[in-house]
Amino acid sequence: MLKNIKNYAMALGALAIASGTYLSVRAHQVSEENTTAKVELADQDWHFNGALNPVNNNPQDSSQYSKFATESCDDIRETVCMLTAPADPSNSSIPDLNHVVPGTGGKTVKILISEALASGIQNQAVKEFRSE
Numbered sequence: 115m116l117k118n119i120k121n122y123a124m125a126l127g128a129l130a131i132a133s134g135t136y137l138s139v140r141a142h143q144v145s146e147e148n149t150t151a152k153v154e155l156a157d158q159d160w161h162f163n164g165a166l167n168p169v170n171n172n173p174q175d176s177s178q179y180s181k182f183a184t185e186s187c188d189d190i191r192e193t194v195c196m197l198t199a200p201a202d203p204s205n206s207s208i209p210d211l212n213h214v215v216p217g218t219g220g221k222t223v224k225i226l227i228s229e230a231l232a233s234g235i236q237n238q239a240v241k242e243f244r245s246e
Contacts, residue, residue, distance in 0.1 A: 158201060159241070160209040161185075162194045171246065173231065174224050176208040187242040191234040195244035199223045215239055 161183040164171040172178060173194040187195035199209040211224040215238050218226065223239045230240035 156200060157198045158209070160197050160199060162196070162244075164193075168246070173227050174211060176202060176211045179209050180207070185244060187244045189243075190245035191243040192246045193244060194227060194230065194240055195242040197223065197227065197239050198241055199239060 158181065160179040160181065162173055162178060163180055163184040164178050165175075171193065179197070183196070185195070197209065199211065199215075200213050202208045202210040209223065211222065211227070213223050214220055215223060215226060218238055221229075226237050226239035230237050230243075234243070236242070
């Protein structure tokens with residue numbers, strides 16, 4: 115009977131060590147996954163080039179921006195010329211206008227575009243203006 119208890123205790127101890135090792139490794143993997151998921155995308159400069167037909171220009175349409183300017187910025191504050199935002203996670207050739215800009219109380223790039231156009235004042239997202 116004593117021998118059975120010892121064998122049972124040894125088996126239980128081995129099971130506890132194996133379970134502890136598994137849980138430790140799994141916790142480390144989850145920690146690495148969470149750290150990787152929190153990588154911030156770097157802000158980039160985007161130039162508002164507008165639509166093919168200027169009547170359809172919309173500074174809140176991410177497809178109307180590119181990394182290269184087709185028009186020069188000037189001192190006339192009629193529309194956005196250049197903004198700063200990270201690339202869209204699903205399409206790196208356009209800006210992510212739904213990105214929440216840190217330090218703005220939860221405002222997105224799109225909201226900051228609206229505010230800049232209404233006030234004619236640069237902000238955390240809109241860096242330069244130009245004439246339409």
